[in-house]
Amino acid sequence: MSLNDPQWGRRGGGGGGGNQGPPDLDELWRNFNQRLATIFGRRGGGGAGGEPPSVRQLGGGLGLLILIILGVWLFSGFYTVDESQRGVVLTFGKYSQTTGSGWHWRLPYPIQSQEIVKLTEVRTIEVGYRNNVKSKVLREALMLTDDENIVDIQFAVQYSLKDPQDYLFSVRRPDETVLQVAETAFREIVGKSSMDFVLYEGREEIAARAEKLMQDILDRYQTGVLVSKVTMQNAQPPEQVQAAFDDAVKAKQDQERAKNEGQAYYNDVVPKARGTASRLTEEGNGYRQRVVANAEGEGARFRQVLVEYNKAPGVTRERMYLETVQQIMTSTSKVMIDAKAGGNVLFLPLDKIMQMSAAGLAEAMPSVKPSTETPMVPEPAARSRETLRSRDREGRP
């Protein structure tokens, strides 16, 4: 079809979007049919009319063929745009409009063409690794930090488009540009931070700062790209020094463990000492009660006896003396020797006597009044020191 046709000129100049739909198409058809009709009509009218039906037939067949070709040509102007996409229509290479999702029709080649851009679809680039964080690309991953250490970083950038026109027309290979910008931005941020910051406390912040810097640079290039998220997948010291870093982490654990062990010892020893202390205190209290009670008892007993003694001192004294001696005599072994009876040497088998008496000891054991022993101090003290020492021995690992 000739481009010089005024019809085309009108359309090309028209440039409007939505109103170039089906109604226009109908008009086109109508015009075309009219034109054909006038051509054939004139020919038919002016001709001799020798074989009009066959010519008409021929003309009809040719017309049909042209019609079909035309139809196919026009039909090639249809295209679909998905919900996540935008269509950008170019008229003779010049941007004319952006279309949303759905069915669209544009003027067919070579007048208009369309480019479909995935607008909202999230695209991802991976820096320092491919597909899996484990398959590293060291060339991209190793970065120098401010303190001249080297860190091994894997990160991913997710982005979508905010302006399909910019994305298509302002930068050659925009996706490659995103990768370049990601690298330069991230390395700049890491280069300004210390290693400890990158590896431990500052991970989030570095990603956030890189995201912002990336967006700034990409906006300056008018890439039409919207960086939605920069995530640091992994940040660690390089493999060559990994062992030393792990050891440092372990050392931290060791430190904690040692502290806890110390604390455990403390928690073991001090409560036990408190136990010992309260036992000592109670022993002291008990001792005081006992000694005082004994004293009171004995004092009272003595007073009672004294009252009666005062009534008849001589007799009482004699009785008490005799009773005591009797008690002693009955419970002990005795040997009576009249020293004056003979000057000859007396043989006493003392050991035999003691053996004999030991046999009868059990029943001869007299029950005496409670002992008046007054152990002064050292006994409990000695014991407690003894227990402490043994506990001490247990306590030490």
Place this chain on the structure above:
Amino acid sequence: MRAGLGVFIGGLLAGTVLASLTLFTVDQRESAIILQFGEIKEVITEPGLHAKVPFIQNVRYFDKRILTIDEPDTERFVTSEKKNLLVDSFVKWRIVDVRQYYVSLGGDEARARSRLTQVINSVLREEIGKRNVQDVVSGEREKIMQVVREKVAEDAKPFGVQIVDARLKRVELPQEVSESVYRRMEAERRAVASQLRSQGASEADKIRAEADKDREIIVAEAYRDAQRTKGEGDARATAIYAKAYSENAEFYSFYRSLEAYRASFRNRSDVLILDPNSEFFKYLKNPGAGRPASSGR
């Protein structure tokens, strides 16, 4: 009839051929120049449909978008302290003056790239040579990029090229230097590790010592208090005894002595060797001894 149709089709074909020779489109992404025997006739920056004279004029297209120079290899530079640095950069540039661009570089993008690369490298060499490693890596990174951008822009102007941006990408140490960096990092970590460990040990010891100290204090204080209590008890007991016994000291002495004798001799194993002449046995030898009446011989 047949002839008319032929004319129609022929005209159509001829028109198409003529149009294809005359008309051309310039894409949104491109600009173009029309050359007539090598002479620039027209510069087209506006996209759309344009016409030229067939056969004697031809058209050349140039990319209007931002282009990138990103050498795949890192270049080696020497810093002010004579250390080697591997630096990788990229430059974003754009053809702004197609006429200049065509005249100076023949419109050849590869040539433009190699020219720009040369300029970039020499500027980088100069700027990095003025600075030490740390400045290049962090401190003055932006400054370097800015200087490169300005100088290269200056240099690229005669080519009709605009420098949009120049940025450092990778800045790294050569392999052999990296090794020594790794060794240093390792040594640093080891120092940290041993410091942590000995800190842990010292803290643990401190806690243990504190435990021992607390134990000693607690026990000693309890012992002191217990002794005090016992002393109190002893004192009160003594007072009670004294009060009771001082009522008749002589009798107390007797009473208490008897008790002591009893307590001393209570087992069979205690053997008493007695003299029958003692007071106790006075009646054993002489039944009348005690009587005052018969006491005189």
